[in-house]
Amino acid sequence: MSEAQHLLTVLTAPGPQHFTPRFNERIPSETVQKGINDLKKRFGTPQNVWKSAEEGIWNVQxxxxxxxxxxxxxxxxxxxxxxxxxxGTTSTKARLTFLLLFLAPLLFSRGAIDVWFEPSRLGWLLNALPSLALGGTLLAVSAWSQSSIWFVPLFWLGMASLLMSVVRLPALPLGTFNLWDALFSAVLLAFLLPLMLKGIQGRQVPTALVPLGPVLSGGRFMVGQGGSTPTINYHVAHEHMRYAVDFIGLNASGRHAAGLLPTDPAKYAIYGADVLAPLSGEIVALRNDLPDLPIPQADSLRPAGNHVVLQATLPDGRAAQILLAHLKTGSVRVRVGQYVNQGDVLAQVGNSGNTSEPHLHLGVNVNAEPGDPFSGEGVPFSVEGRFPVRGMVFERQR
Known part of the structure; x- marks a missing residue:
């Protein structure tokens, strides 16, 4: 059976026998089947396949x-x-998702005010507890870049206001128990408390951090995905990306972009920022020719987009590969085999690959296959002496 015939069979009825043992270890067969089923729904039954001019990419009719x-x-x-x-995600759906992110802060603000006007102790309890849980959850799991980081101090003031409103309780009557209000509060608490606890847990610093230097310059940057639980870092669910971090930019208003999810990558604060070598080492792989995509388009076939893979020796003697991904087209200024020093400028941030908006993906892997950024085991690291978790801010000017 030729490669083309084999691939056509996979696209029709995939099975573990069609993949190498290593692939089957890394990717569950259910994941493959789901992807094939989605393709059939969108495009129908595949009829023919042939190689494209790009290595590893096949056309399917x-x-x-x-x-x-x-x-x-x-x-x-x-x-x-x-x-x-x-x-992928349509522009309309993406904008609606971002708009929904503003509703939670509004609900919290209303709760922080209403507790001062509740006429009974039971009413205060059914309002204050969900509001405290909502505020704590937002502080534990939110990145704030869609609204503004300048709202964070206001949230802490809101939490303080909720706690201070306890002084009203001795003067209030007990009030009447309302079953529906109680059920609503119980459902909110059951949903929010686990999220808050997982967010707090994800901020605990792991042991044996790989110490990295600065990785970005040219502005203020926030960790969008980072931490040790999937609640605040979706990379954790993937062995080869575990502990990887996504950095986004912040403009003067404390937001990631000018406007509500603009399609132009240049309107995002991080776009064009310098990417630095976090350790000294050798460049073992790179790509520099993929386009910067309009938001929210993404290239799932080339997930890293334009990227640089740096091989370095860790303080404990292990060899590690460091992936810096989603770089600006044509901006990579190093070559394979070149030795770079910590702090050298490697490229600029772009919006290439499988990305929802311009950001820098940073991951450290050990036991990886040479030049393959999606192999091996992701290990925890620090950046400028800090374990990067969602919402953490770094700043470095050129």
Whole structure:
């Protein structure tokens, strides 16, 4: 069976026998099947496949249209790497999601005010407890870049206001128990408290951090995804990206961009910021020719986009690969085999690859295959002496 015939079979009815043992260890068969099912819903049954000019990328002709997949073969005709295009998010859906992020702060603000006007102790209890849980959850899990980091002090004032309102209780009557209000408060607490606890847990500093130097310059930057639990860092769910971090930028108003999810990457605060070598080492892989995509388009076949992979020796003697991804097209200024020193400018932040908006992806892997940024085991690290968690701010001017 030729590679093309094998790939067509995979796109029709995939099974573990079509992939290498290493691939099957890393990717559950259910994940592959789900991706194939989604493709069939969008494009229908695949009819023909052929290689594109780009290495590892195959064209697929299906009943309802044409698409591309990434397929790399190991021994024989078994696939060692396989990626399919995802549907992505529409601009309208993305904007609605961001607008919903403003509702929670408004609800909290209302609760922080209403407790001062509650006519009974039971009313105060059913208002204050969910409001405290909501405020604590937002402080524990939010990045604040969609609204503004300048709202954070106001939230702490709101939490203080909620706690201070306890002084009203001795003068209030007990009040009448309302079953529906009690059920509503109980449901909110059951939803919010686990989120808050997981957010707090994700901020605990792991042991044996790899010490990295500065990684960005040219502005103020915030950790969008970072920490040790999936609640505040979705990378944790993937062994090879565990503890990886996504940095976003902050403008003068404390937001990540000018406007509500603009499509132009240049309107995001981090776009064009200098990317620095966090350790001294050798450049072992890079890409520099992919376009910066308008938001919210993403390239799921080339997840790292333009990127640099730096190989360095850690203080404990282990070899590590450091991935810096989603770089600006044409901005990479190093070459494979070049030795760089900590702090050297490597490239600029862009919006290439599988990204929802311009940001810098930073990950440290050990036991990785040479030049492969999505292999091995992700390990925890510090940046400028701090374990990067969601909402943490770094600042460095050029």
């Amino acid at each position: 299906a009943e309802k249209g044409q698409y591309q997949v990434l397929a790399q073969f190991g021994q024989g005709t078994q696939l060692s790497a396989f990626r399919v295009p995802t549907a």
